[in-house]
Amino acid sequence: MQVAIVALPPVSMSGVGPIVDALNLANEIDGRALYRVQVYSWDGRAVPLAGGAQWPADVAFGDAVVCDWLIVVSERFQQFADYRLFLASLSRVGQRTPLVTGIHHGVWWLAMAGQLSGYRVSVNWETYQQFSEQFERSIVTQQIFEIDRDRATCAGGQATVDFMLAMIGREHGPELADRIADTLGVGVLRAGEERQRIPFVTAPGERHPRLNDALLLMEANIEDPLTTDEIAGLVGVSRRQLERLFRQYLGSMPSKYYLGLRLSKARTQLQRTSKSVVQISLACGFSSAAHFSNAYRERFGVTPREDRRNWIDKQTGASGAAASEPRAGALIEPPDRGD
Numbered sequence: 001m002q003v004a005i006v007a008l009p010p011v012s013m014s015g016v017g018p019i020v021d022a023l024n025l026a027n028e029i030d031g032r033a034l035y036r037v038q039v040y041s042w043d044g045r046a047v048p049l050a051g052g053a054q055w056p057a058d059v060a061f062g063d064a065v066v067c068d069w070l071i072v073v074s075e076r077f078q079q080f081a082d083y084r085l086f087l088a089s090l091s092r093v094g095q096r097t098p099l100v101t102g103i104h105h106g107v108w109w110l111a112m113a114g115q116l117s118g119y120r121v122s123v124n125w126e127t128y129q130q131f132s133e134q135f136e137r138s139i140v141t142q143q144i145f146e147i148d149r150d151r152a153t154c155a156g157g158q159a160t161v162d163f164m165l166a167m168i169g170r171e172h173g174p175e176l177a178d179r180i181a182d183t184l185g186v187g188v189l190r191a192g193e194e195r196q197r198i199p200f201v202t203a204p205g206e207r208h209p210r211l212n213d214a215l216l217l218m219e220a221n222i223e224d225p226l227t228t229d230e231i232a233g234l235v236g237v238s239r240r241q242l243e244r245l246f247r248q249y250l251g252s253m254p255s256k257y258y259l260g261l262r263l264s265k266a267r268t269q270l271q272r273t274s275k276s277v278v279q280i281s282l283a284c285g286f287s288s289a290a291h292f293s294n295a296y297r298e299r300f301g302v303t304p305r306e307d308r309r310n311w312i313d314k315q316t317g318a319s320g321a322a323a324s325e326p327r328a329g330a331l332i333e334p335p336d337r338g339d
Contacts, residue, residue, distance in 0.1 A: 001034065001035050001036070001068045001069055001171075002036050002038075002066070002067040002068045002069070003023060003035050003036065003037045003038070003067060003068070003069045003070075003071065004038055004040055004061075004065055004067035004069070004070050004071070005019060005020065005037060005038070005039045005040065005071045005073065006040045006041075006042075006061050006070070006071065006072045006073070006090075006106075007039060007040070007041060007047040007055060007057070007073055007074070008041075008042065008047075008072065008073070008074040008078075008106070008109065009047060009048050009074070009078065009080075010048075010050065010074065010075050010076050010078060011047060011049060011050075011055075011073060011074055011075050012049055012050040012051075012075060013049050013050070013051075013053065013055070015073055015074075015075050015103070015104060015156065015160070016039070016047075016049075016055055016073060018160045018161050018164060019071060019073060019103070019160065019164060020037060020039070021184070022161065022164035022165060022168060022180060022184075023035040023037050023164070023168075024037070025180045025183055025184070026168050026172065026176060026180060029176060029179050029180060029183065030172065030176060034171075034172060038058040038059065038067075039055065039056070039057050039058050040057055040058065040059055040060065040061040040065065041057035041060065041061065042060065042061055042080065042082065042086050043060055043082075044057055044059055044060030045057060061086070061089060061090075061093075062089050063089050063092050063093065065089075065093050067093075067097060068097070068098050068099065069097070069098070069099045069100075069101065070093060070094060070097045070099070070100045070101065071101045071102075071103065071106070072090070072100075072101070072102050072103070072106035072109050072110055073102075073103040073104060073106045073156075074104060074105040074106050074108075074109060075104050075105055075156065076105050077105045077108040077109065077112075077127075086109075087109070087112055087113045088113075090109060090110070090113040090115070091113040091114055091115065094110065094113060094115045095115075098150060099150055099151075099152065100115055100150065100151055100152075101151075101152045101153065101154070101167075102116075102152075102153045102154070103153075103154045103156050103160055103163070104124055104154070104155065104156025104157070104160075105124070105127075105156075107121060107122070107123055107124075107131075107153045107154075108127070108131070110151075110153075111131070111134075111135045111138060115151065116135065116138045116151060116153070117135070117137035117138060118137060118138070118139075119138060119139065119146075119148045119149070119151045119153075120138075120139045120141055120146045120148040120153075121135075121138045121139060121140050121141065121146060121148075121151075121153045122141055122142075122143050122144065122145050122146040122153040122154055122155050122192075123140050123141070123142070123153070123155065124155045124156055124157075124196070125142060125155070125196045128140065128142055128250075128251060129248075129249075129251050132251055140251075142155075142195050142196050142250070143155075143192055143193055143194065143195055143196070143264075144159035144162060144163070144190060144192060144194050144195070144196055145159055145162065145163040145166070145192040146192060147166070147167070147170075147192060152167065155196050159190070159196070161181075161184065161186055162189050162190040162191075162192075163192070165177040165180055165181055165186075165189055166189070166191075166192060168180065170314075177189070191268060191271065191272075193264050193267050193268060194264070194268070195261070195264060208245065208249070210235050210236065210237050210241075210242070210245060211245045211246070211249060213234075213235040214231050214232075214235050214242060214245070214246075214254065217231055217234060217235070218231070218257075218258050218261055219261070221285075222261070222262055222265055222283070222284055222285055223282070223283055223284070223285055224285060225258060225262065225285040228242065228243070228254045228255055231254065242254055259295065259299075260299065262284045262285050262286075263284070263295060263296060263299050263300070265284050266280050266281070266283075266284040266292070266296065266304070267296075267300065267307065269283065269284075270304055270307060270308045270311070271307075271308065271311045277289055277292070277293075277304045277305060277308075280292075280304070281293075281304075292304065
């Protein structure tokens with residue numbers, strides 16, 4: 001698989017390194033050239049990194065780039081002199097590339113190039129609200145990464161390792177991903193459904209304790225959910241104040257956020273444990289399996305049983321595919337174009 005990594009400043013060694021390291025380790029551990037990696041900058045010059053270092057670029061990015069997997073990474077959306085020309089090239093290359101990925105603020109560049117309309121998109125918590133307002137046709141989430149058909153997005157930071165190993169595991173099997181994780185000294189890999197851990201800051205160096213307390217209460221009361229009024233009372237604010245905090249920082253109402261948290265916990269248990277659907281529904285605060293199934297289908301588009309079956313089929317399929325040669329563009333089914 002030919003991988004084109006487009007690094008746009010500002011970016012750091014910790015932003016680009018995990019991407020390149022994961023792909024190189026996949027080649028080394030497997031013993032085959034599973035990934036052929038080239039690093040691009042807009043002008044072909046070395047990419048300046050935080051701290052004064054540079055990451056060498058193999059070539060300038062432009063319309064002539066042909067690859068199976070395009071990865072755009074940046075740690076802040078920062079326009080440069082020819083950025084409109086870059087966006088035009090990014091749009092043309094993205095349209096013909098089987099798999100396109102944005103990491104951290106690389107997601108912004110893809111959205112600006114019109115590549116994420118109609119897709120589920122993981123956006124770093126810092127710009128979640130702004131991104132949601134600017135790109136209304138994207139389905140914006142606060143999960144650590146999203147893989148939606150031929151588009152994959154990641155919030156960046158530590159989630160980059162989880163994301164890269166998830167992608168490698170989908171193509172070449174979970175055993176290879178686990179071996180790379182062991183080499184990197186990574187503990188338990190997180191699934192994409194895990195939400196970002198957000199430091200709720202109202203000003204530099206200042207936390208918002210009420211919102212933080214509310215979230216801790218939700219995390220601690222999954223099996224027996226609290227009402228919004230109970231949470232507000234326990235953290236010492238009115239219901240209206242609590243709702244305003246959630247809208248401001250999370251773009252959601254407390255009850256909706258709480259439900260999503262419980263459903264995400266349930267999904268993790270469905271995929272990682274052998275508990276029955278009834279056991280999981282009760283453990284995640286649902287009064288009946290029917291109520292749980294309806295809420296689950298509304299959020300994820302499938303019933304709990306269907307989702308578990310799909311997960312098992314994917315793992316079985318991935319393990320079987322590990323023994324065969326890599327196939328370009330095989331990670332994700334192509335989308336129904338129509339974004």
